[in-house]
Amino acid sequence: MRRATLLVLVLAACSTPDPTATRREGREAPAPAGAKAAPSEKDDAPPAPAPSPAPAAVAAIGSPAPDFTLPDLDGKFVTLADLRGKTVVLEWFNPECPFVKYAHGEGPLSKMAATHTEKGIVWLAINSGAPGKQGAGAEKSRAGAETFGMAHPILLDEDGAVGKAYGAKTTPHMFVIDPEGKLVFRGGVDNAPMGKLEGEAQPWLGRALEQLAAGQPVGDADVPPYGCSVKYAS
Amino acid sequence: VPRVPAAALALGLACSSSNEEPSARPRDSAASPAAPAPTDDSEVEEDTTNLVHVEVLLAAEDELAVRYQIKPGWHLYWENPGDAGLATDAAFEGPPGVTFEPLRYPAPERFVSPGDVHSYGYEHETVLFARFALPDPPPEHSKVVAHATWLACKSSCIRGKADAHIEIATATPADDTLLVDHREKLPRPGSELPGRPAWAATETGRALTVSIAGGELVEFYPLLTEPARLERTDVTSDRLQLHYRVAASDLARVRGPQGVVVIRNPDRSRSYFRLETPWPTT
Numbered sequence: 001m002r003r004a005t006l007l008v009l010v011l012a013a014c015s016t017p018d019p020t021a022t023r024r025e026g027r028e029a030p031a032p033a034g035a036k037a038a039p040s041e042k043d044d045a046p047p048a049p050a051p052s053p054a055p056a057a058v059a060a061i062g063s064p065a066p067d068f069t070l071p072d073l074d075g076k077f078v079t080l081a082d083l084r085g086k087t088v089v090l091e092w093f094n095p096e097c098p099f100v101k102y103a104h105g106e107g108p109l110s111k112m113a114a115t116h117t118e119k120g121i122v123w124l125a126i127n128s129g130a131p132g133k134q135g136a137g138a139e140k141s142r143a144g145a146e147t148f149g150m151a152h153p154i155l156l157d158e159d160g161a162v163g164k165a166y167g168a169k170t171t172p173h174m175f176v177i178d179p180e181g182k183l184v185f186r187g188g189v190d191n192a193p194m195g196k197l198e199g200e201a202q203p204w205l206g207r208a209l210e211q212l213a214a215g216q217p218v219g220d221a222d223v224p225p226y227g228c229s230v231k232y233a234s
Numbered sequence: 235v236p237r238v239p240a241a242a243l244a245l246g247l248a249c250s251s252s253n254e255e256p257s258a259r260p261r262d263s264a265a266s267p268a269a270p271a272p273t274d275d276s277e278v279e280e281d282t283t284n285l286v287h288v289e290v291l292l293a294a295e296d297e298l299a300v301r302y303q304i305k306p307g308w309h310l311y312w313e314n315p316g317d318a319g320l321a322t323d324a325a326f327e328g329p330p331g332v333t334f335e336p337l338r339y340p341a342p343e344r345f346v347s348p349g350d351v352h353s354y355g356y357e358h359e360t361v362l363f364a365r366f367a368l369p370d371p372p373p374e375h376s377k378v379v380a381h382a383t384w385l386a387c388k389s390s391c392i393r394g395k396a397d398a399h400i401e402i403a404t405a406t407p408a409d410d411t412l413l414v415d416h417r418e419k420l421p422r423p424g425s426e427l428p429g430r431p432a433w434a435a436t437e438t439g440r441a442l443t444v445s446i447a448g449g450e451l452v453e454f455y456p457l458l459t460e461p462a463r464l465e466r467t468d469v470t471s472d473r474l475q476l477h478y479r480v481a482a483s484d485l486a487r488v489r490g491p492q493g494v495v496v497i498r499n500p501d502r503s504r505s506y507f508r509l510e511t512p513w514p515t516t
Contacts (some may be wrong), residue, residue: 098385098393099320134390160349169317169351193320193461199460202318226465228391229318232348 095144096135125141128163130233170227187223312342316353331369340419375404
């Protein structure tokens with residue numbers, strides 16, 4: 001079984017790049033992206049909810065955010081569509097990426113999620129690392145959450161379909177979805193990778209959330225991300 | 235470490251150069267059956283100490299060179315790392331009165347990772363150059379420390395730092411064979427670029443078109459130009475077109491070079507130029 005899985009992984013790595021081919025082949029359940037990758041072989045994991053097809057194109061600012069259903073570290077599924085009516089922040093996550101360690105340690109994400117969650121915002125970390133890659137999987141995510149003192153859910157997207165649907169390139173790459181379900185921000189937390197400011201300080205994510213809370217349009221809605229590359233399988 | 239079936243290993247080696255980061259998969263690894271299995275597990279478990287060795291050399295009478303020797307398979311980043319990564323850096327600390335110019339980076343290579351992540355950097359080795367000036371009279375001691383920092387990535391990314399030092403008054407200039415390949419990749423001034431740049435207004439901002447004469451355009455490495463954001467780059471053999479999203483009200487705040495242009499000369503050698511066309515103000 002282990003040998004067969006490895007063979008599939010290697011073959012998958014050889015396939016031609018095709019955004020529609022990111023879902024792992026050979027699994028029977030056509031559940032939404034990531035749902036198949038429920039935390040490590042838990043027999044008692046709840047069954048995957050009804051499938052929702054992975055979007056083909058990368059999400060655009062002002063357009064409906066791609067829906068997804070992904071498991072958290074306890075195997076509980078979270079569906080974006082169920083969060084309609086709330087502002088949702090997506091944070092691409094790799095607990096072993098130096099940028100994530102910095103951001104959650106001394107950096108800008110150390111208290112930001114907790115502060116905004118208190119105000120009613122839903123904050124979800126998503127780990128799109130493929131099995132075996134740096135920081136991937138439930139175990140490492142859980143260890144990271146403990147180290148960083150993260151209270152918000154971490155969702156697993158091990159086949160990377162959700163990450164690619166959003167065009168998530170780095171960890172931490174941030175996305176904001178408004179209460180109507182539209183994507184209203186994507187980019188870096190700020191313009192200071194690892195705390196090193198590039199020009200005039202731009203607290204992009206914080207400002208976007210403030211503008212959204214005030215009912216204003218997000219000024220800088222599409223800004224450059226920074227960080228480690230998301231450790232996709234292919 | 236899980237055992238990898240031989241067939242899978244062979245397939246992995248055979249296809250590794252096309253789908254993975256080129257840097258993470260040296261092409262010649264396929265030639266050696268004893269090469270480590272390119273599984274994800276091996277990358278995570280690899281010994282990641284001593285990924286980079288740093289030394290500082292005297293490149294010329296008034297110039298220092300910080301040399302980064304990089305473990306095979308790993309890479310460091312250019313001054314603009316691209317979609318992911320972090321600029322390799324060195325901060326100098328010397329006797330009072332000694333001044334250092336900003337670092338000069340050789341033109342990088344492009345790495346493409348899964349997820350269409352484009353980054354720019356160096357494999358194997360790179361050298362960053364910095365000119366310095368001594369005060370008059372020269373200082374009594376001449377020790378200069380280079381505080382080098384970097385992010386090294388393969389499949390994983392590891393942050394690193396090291397200090398290297400040199401006595402600038404007594405050091406012998408380094409053997410130029412160590413530095414020549416890197417020095418040749420230092421971009422020449424934009425005024426020497428064999429091309430005609432022209433700006434045009436677009437729906438979302440401004441587009442810069444550069445027609446190249448006397449060589450073949452092979453690559454463009456962008457620098458950060460916030461608040462103008464490069465949204466699309468079109469490269470043909472004789473024309474570069476850069477589409478920037480920028481609000482008219484922000485134009486006055488945009489400055490700095492657009493990037494580095496690489497041109498293949500008729501004799502197949504390559505030349506490197508800064509593209510530093512003045513930004514339109516209206």
